[in-house]
Amino acid sequence: MSPLTPTTTKTNKPIPHHLPKTMAKTLTLTLTLLSTLLLLSTTTTATDPELTTDFSIPDGADESKLDGVFFTYTGLRGGAPATTSGLGRKSVSVKDFPALNGMGVxxxxxxxxxxxxxxxxxxxxxxxxxxxxxxxxxVGTVDSNGKLYKNVLQKGDVFVFPKGLPHYQANFDKANKAVLVSAFGSVNAGTVALPKNLFGSSIPDEVLTKAFKISADTVQQLRAGQN
Known part of the structure; x- marks a missing residue:
């Protein structure tokens, strides 16, 4: 046989053309979770300092006396009842939950x-x-080219918003409330609310009128709505 002649391996085992439904669902879920972990770990590396110990111990705390209570947060038990604005929120941040320090979430x-x-x-x-x-x-998010990615989510659905991209969530149901849990790939992801940060700040009216091609009166109306 010539050394350049490829060899083949014969097998009598049939090659499956599709996966069982249960296996396909498991594979899909696994890939989704792996992708999520990759996203969160990537943003964590870029924004939060990495721990050099197992976890961060608060100043003045005795490590030998720490137990499971230290890693437990109970502040969400009462939910987050909506305010007069129609939206209620409770954040789990390092300020209220010191065990998060250095965790990047x-x-x-x-x-x-x-x-x-x-x-x-x-x-x-x-x-x-x-x-x-x-x-x-x-929900929807807009990329740097101005393309909108939107969808209508139901109970049990998951959606991801890439770091830094504008996005929104809306409950258009006129009779029922909606509840969601958000997880961030940073101990302090920060929030820039676009209406408030644009029209509730001290950006000169001349800049806003030119940027949005609106009148000075419209700018004042939008500013009043942020007070």
Missing amino acids: SLELLEFAPNSVNVPHTHPRGGEIIFVVDGSLT
């Missing part, structure tokens, strides 16, 4: 009253993944 619980919106905003220091606990939510 944080959490938020949001409750949407019927027909309410979480206005377009960004998180400059971390990606976000949301899980719909109850109800239905319309």
